[in-house]
Amino acid sequence: MKRDKAYYMISVVAKRFDVHPQTLRLYEREGLLKPSRTEGNTRLYSDEDLERLSRILTLTRDLGVNLAGIEVILNIQQAMETMEREYNLLLESLREELRKREERISRTRSSQALVKAPSARVIPIKKG
Numbered sequence: 001m002k003r004d005k006a007y008y009m010i011s012v013v014a015k016r017f018d019v020h021p022q023t024l025r026l027y028e029r030e031g032l033l034k035p036s037r038t039e040g041n042t043r044l045y046s047d048e049d050l051e052r053l054s055r056i057l058t059l060t061r062d063l064g065v066n067l068a069g070i071e072v073i074l075n076i077q078q079a080m081e082t083m084e085r086e087y088n089l090l091l092e093s094l095r096e097e098l099r100k101r102e103e104r105i106s107r108t109r110s111s112q113a114l115v116k117a118p119s120a121r122v123i124p125i126k127k128g
Contacts, residue, residue, distance in 0.1 A: 005046055005047070006046070006047060007036065007044035007045060007046055008044065008045045008046075008050070009042065009043070009044065009045075010024055010025075010035075010042075010043045010045070013045045013049075013050065013053070016050075017050075017053060017054070017057060019057070024043075024053075026067075027053070027056060027067075028043070030067050030071070031071065032052075032056055032067065032070060032071060032074065033045075033049055033052060033053060033056070034049070035049055052074070055074070055077075056070055056074075059073060
């Protein structure tokens with residue numbers, strides 16, 4: 001548990017989201033929420049836990065999804081977020097590799113030229 005983050009007790013979370021504390025305990029038993037615990041075993045909910053709870057309540061209240069469905073949906077969302085992060089890392093790696101190859105090709109071409117050409121210079125043209 002990090003000291004610089006905000007944590008909320010079960011009573012505060014229950015009141016804020018208008019749910020019974022037993023509902024929060026049920027979500028924890030079902031593995032949908034995993035609040036931190038103090039040394040005295042008090043549940044403490046982080047902002048990330050509250051975001052997850054908000055998604056759970058939207059699925060149950062607004063869409064009528066049962067707990068088993070919520071678990072599947074949240075697991076799919078997590079897998080998609082993981083794949084998106086991995087995809088972005090791969091894409092960035094490929095862009096970097098392409099940049100390096102273009103740089104090597106550019107250096108190789110200029111060193112193999114029969115006649116060295118001066119680097120191009122842009123000359124502004126004045127209208128008028």
